[in-house]
Amino acid sequence: xxxxxxxxxxxxxxxxxxxxxxxxxxxxxxxxxxxxxxxxxxxxxxxxxxxxxxxxxxxxxxxxxxxxxxxxxxxxxxxxxxxxxxxxxxxxxxxxxxxxxxxxxxxxxxxxxxxxxxxxxxxxxxxxxxxxxxxxxxxxxxxxxxxxxxxxxxxxxxxxxxxxxxxxxxxxxxxxxxxxxxxxxxxxxxxxx
Numbered sequence: 642x643x644x645x646x647x648x649x650x651x652x653x654x655x656x657x658x659x660x661x662x663x664x665x666x667x668x669x670x671x672x673x674x675x676x677x678x679x680x681x682x683x684x685x686x687x688x689x690x691x692x693x694x695x696x697x698x699x700x701x702x703x704x705x706x707x708x709x710x711x712x713x714x715x716x717x718x719x720x721x722x723x724x725x726x727x728x729x730x731x732x733x734x735x736x737x738x739x740x741x742x743x744x745x746x747x748x749x750x751x752x753x754x755x756x757x758x759x760x761x762x763x764x765x766x767x768x769x770x771x772x773x774x775x776x777x778x779x780x781x782x783x784x785x786x787x788x789x790x791x792x793x794x795x796x797x798x799x800x801x802x803x804x805x806x807x808x809x810x811x812x813x814x815x816x817x818x819x820x821x822x823x824x825x826x827x828x829x830x831x832x833x834x
Contacts, residue, residue, distance in 0.1 A: 672780035673701025674741065680797035681758070681787045682751075683767035691715070691765055693756030693773055693787055694797075698746040708738035709776040716760025718773070723752055732757075738778070751795055765789045 668677040679695040693712075699705055710718040719734045730752075739754055741747050749755050756773065765771060770786040788797055 669783065669785060671777065671783045672705075673703070673743075674699055674705060674777065674780045676775070676783070676785060678797045679773075679785050679787045680790050680794065681765055681771060682794050683789050683792045684761060684765045685792075686764045688761055688764065689759070691758040691761055692751065693718075693758060694749045694751065695785070695787070696746060696748045697741050699741045699743055702743050703779060704743050705741040705780055706738045706778040707741060707775060708778050710756050710773060712758055712771065712773045714762050714765070714771055715758035716762065719757045719759065720754070721757045722754050741777070767791055 668675060670676075675698040677696045677698070679693070681691055681693045684691050693710070697707065707720055710720060712718050720739050721732055721734055722739075723730055723732045725731075734757070735754075739747065739749075747754065767789050769789045771789060772784050773787055774782060774784045776782045790798055
């Protein structure tokens with residue numbers, strides 16, 4: 642059975658029936674889940690990939706799972722993790738989605754779990770917002786807005802962080818950005834811009 646096709650079909654039905662209402666970058670609740678701090682980073686005009694970040698808190702008594710994400714500005718959206726394997730930082734798609742355990746908080750952040758926006762159709766422009774649709778195994782589907790922060794942002798600016806305070810960036814963030822650039826090139830068959 643083609644799980645991605647089924648997920649896409651369910652999402653299309655939800656979008657067509659109007660059962661998904663967009664929400665702003667502020668905290669939102671979907672069932673027992675609270676989604677907060679949603680943001681992405683600005684990209685260069687020809688960048689093939691970008692990342693999406695947010696915090697998901699499960700206040701319920703049942704585990705849930707982020708199983709799919711879509712965005713009109715990207716040809717494909719995947720749920721990824723980054724982890725150290727020996728001396729190398731590796732990025733991989735979570736084919737079964739991202740578990741959101743009951744009573745716990747899961748953070749999607751630069752250098753860790755994240756949404757991977759592939760085949761970008763347009764640049765992400767700092768100071769704007771972009772809609773992303775998230776589908777959870779139990780809580781359902783919701784469209785949220787991701788604030789587009791600066792190209793080196795580590796957190797959403799609404800948290801009060803100065804995204805330009807560390808002009809050198811940290812090694813972990815630099816590795817993350819380099820890994821995304823290479824990943825996009827590998828996916829598209831083109832050299833990174």
